[in-house]
Amino acid sequence: MNKTIYDKRNISMMMDLYELTMANGYMSEKDRNDYVTFDVFYRKNPDIGGYAIFAGLEQVIEYIEQMHFDQDDIDYLRSLHLFSEEFLEYLKTYHFKGDIFAFKEGTIMYPNEPILTVHAPLIDAQLVETAILAEINHQSLIATKASRIVRAARGRAVSDFGARRAHNMDAAVYGARAAYIGGCVGTATVLAGQMFDIPVSGTMAHSWVMYQEDEYTAFKKFAEMYPDDSILLIDTYDVLNSGVPNAIRVAKEVLEPMGKRLKGVRLDSGDLAYLSRKVRQKLDEAGLEDAIIVASNSLDEYTINSIMDQGGCIDSYGVGERLITSKSDPVFGAVYKMAEAEKDGQRIPKIKISETVEKITNPGRKKVYRVYDEEGKAVADLLTKYDEKPIDTSKRYRYVDSKKPWKNMHYEHYSVKELQHQVIKAGKRVTNPVPLKEIRQYVADQIHNEIWDSELRFDNPHEHYLDMSPSYYEMKMDLLYKSQKNNEEED
Numbered sequence: 316m317n318k319t320i321y322d323k324r325n326i327s328m329m330m331d332l333y334e335l336t337m338a339n340g341y342m343s344e345k346d347r348n349d350y351v352t353f354d355v356f357y358r359k360n361p362d363i364g365g366y367a368i369f370a371g372l373e374q375v376i377e378y379i380e381q382m383h384f385d386q387d388d389i390d391y392l393r394s395l396h397l398f399s400e401e402f403l404e405y406l407k408t409y410h411f412k413g414d415i416f417a418f419k420e421g422t423i424m425y426p427n428e429p430i431l432t433v434h435a436p437l438i439d440a441q442l443v444e445t446a447i448l449a450e451i452n453h454q455s456l457i458a459t460k461a462s463r464i465v466r467a468a469r470g471r472a473v474s475d476f477g478a479r480r481a482h483n484m485d486a487a488v489y490g491a492r493a494a495y496i497g498g499c500v501g502t503a504t505v506l507a508g509q510m511f512d513i514p515v516s517g518t519m520a521h522s523w524v525m526y527q528e529d530e531y532t533a534f535k536k537f538a539e540m541y542p543d544d545s546i547l548l549i550d551t552y553d554v555l556n557s558g559v560p561n562a563i564r565v566a567k568e569v570l571e572p573m574g575k576r577l578k579g580v581r582l583d584s585g586d587l588a589y590l591s592r593k594v595r596q597k598l599d600e601a602g603l604e605d606a607i608i609v610a611s612n613s614l615d616e617y618t619i620n621s622i623m624d625q626g627g628c629i630d631s632y633g634v635g636e637r638l639i640t641s642k643s644d645p646v647f648g649a650v651y652k653m654a655e656a657e658k659d660g661q662r663i664p665k666i667k668i669s670e671t672v673e674k675i676t677n678p679g680r681k682k683v684y685r686v687y688d689e690e691g692k693a694v695a696d697l698l699t700k701y702d703e704k705p706i707d708t709s710k711r712y713r714y715v716d717s718k719k720p721w722k723n724m725h726y727e728h729y730s731v732k733e734l735q736h737q738v739i740k741a742g743k744r745v746t747n748p749v750p751l752k753e754i755r756q757y758v759a760d761q762i763h764n765e766i767w768d769s770e771l772r773f774d775n776p777h778e779h780y781l782d783m784s785p786s787y788y789e790m791k792m793d794l795l796y797k798s799q800k801n802n803e804e805e806d
């Protein structure tokens with residue numbers, strides 16, 4: 316079989332040109348083998364929500380481990396007339412040499428905390444920026460959207476129907492992965508099912524009904540072929556006057572004589588709350604109480620919430636375009652910022668100052684903890700310096716609320732969990748891939764057991780606290796003060 320351009324491409328080249336032009340420049344830095352630290356973080360939750368889900372880590376690890384440049388790549392880069400021969404030679408044997416620490420995939424996360432940290436020689440740390448951000452931004456966005464949609468469905472199943480509306484094939488397949496992590500029960504996308512062991516399912520398209528001489532024949536042929544698995548699309552002509560009566564007739568005339576039950580029907584247009592109630596009534600009257608009603612048509616958490624409020628009788632939602640593109644808020648916005656650089660054996664914290672307070676970064680290598688109350692609810696996240704002594708939870712702990720730093724604040728009767736774990740050591744993975752089902756369960760467990768309800772609500776959710784240890788806060792303030800002083804001296 317011919318290899319397509321998709322299979323032949325070298326994903327190591329999936330980076331912005333400036334990563335390479337900077338790396339080429341770093342070749343002549345005498346300290347280029349010293350380590351630097353970059354943090355990945357994001358600034359606001361999608362859809363003005365109260366949380367997000369960290370997804371895409373496995374693809375980051377795979378990218379890092381495979382990094383290499385083939386002769387074709389070197390030839391192409393040479394043709395750009397931007398790079399020294401020394402740099403091109405260096406790329407020929409390139410592999411990533413640094414360390415990566417990250418939240419476990421599926422961890423609930425909040426703005427402005429380091430969800431992934433790269434600690435690596437300067438060139439290595441720079442080259443991986445684009446791919447890390449692309450993977451984390453995409454899958455975290457879709458996992459978060461899926462989680463919102465699944466919660467709106469209040470226990471009804473949600474399936475990913477998005478492939479055809481995704482921005483391309485990768486977006487469809489990795490989007491299906493992320494949607495499953497976020498709580499979808501499965502996907503219609505066969506390649507995603509095959510690649511990631513996600514349950515696949517489906518119904519039928521309007522073309523099946525339109526191609527046959529009439530709706531009844533279409534339903535009959537399908538039911539004969541798939542007697543255990545027929546979900547009949549009932550809205551091609553007239554849901555209540557034709558679709559439902561034909562579905563009931565097939566259940567009675569075709570399936571019952573085979574000893575089978577009709578699995579269900581699908582609605583794909585009209586007022587889904589009203590129609591589903593009517594359809595339910597008619598199916599029940601015909602003794603088909605166990606037949607399910609699937610609904611689709613440009614659904615998202617807002618329409619599903621509304622349909623649920625209206626008493627819609629829908630057992631399963633198929634959600635496509637608004638999930639796979641996160642249509643209502645399509646940019647996750649995670650960034651990659653330098654936090655620290657080593658020079659002559661000294662660790663120097665770096666801070667990015669901005670006129671906008673939200674854009675001032677959290678400097679230095681750090682640790683991030685989730686703090687739990689006695690009931691196991693996550694009350695806050697906490698940043699400390701990397702080398703602070705471990706937190707002794709038998710004692711009350713003084714922290715700084717960075718929005719109200721003058722207040723004297725303490726945690727009492729609490730426990731903590733460190734959120735970052737090493738996933739790459741000297742360029743090699745040090746954690747096994749986690750089965751997707753486990754990641755999905757981990758997300759569900761946090762949502763059901765750990766997260767405050769006030770963070771889960773769609774309107775005006777509670778903003779999760781990001782606290783700081785006193786010495787971390789002091790270090791940040793000191794850097795801000797020094798940088799202001801330097802600026803004043805320059806003026």
Ligand SMILES: Nc1ncnc2c1ncn2[C@@H]1O[C@H](COP(=O)(O)OP(=O)(O)OP(=O)(O)O)[C@@H](O)[C@H]1O
Pocket residue numbers: 583584585586587588589611612613614618621622625
């Ligand atoms: N009862 C309902 N409450 C809230 N939203 C609904 C309800 N029923 C359907 N919707 C949503 O309203 C929108 C209706 O869109 P649209 O007008 O395109 O559908 P339609 O009437 O079925 O037309 P078409 O046949 O072209 O799909 C969809 O996003 C659908 O999910």
Ligand SMILES: O=P(O)(O)OC[C@H]1O[C@H](OP(=O)(O)OP(=O)(O)O)[C@H](O)[C@@H]1O
Pocket residue numbers: 476477479480519520521522583611612613614633634635636637
């Ligand atoms: O609306 P979404 O959330 O994106 O869900 C996927 C949509 O894709 C299909 O429609 P399409 O018109 O592509 O094909 P069809 O003829 O099978 O309805 C399906 O019927 C859904 O309406």
Ligand SMILES: O=C(O)c1cccnc1
Pocket residue numbers: 476477503516517518519520581611633635
């Ligand atoms: O199986 C279905 O019903 C389906 C799958 C993808 C898109 N729309 C519908």
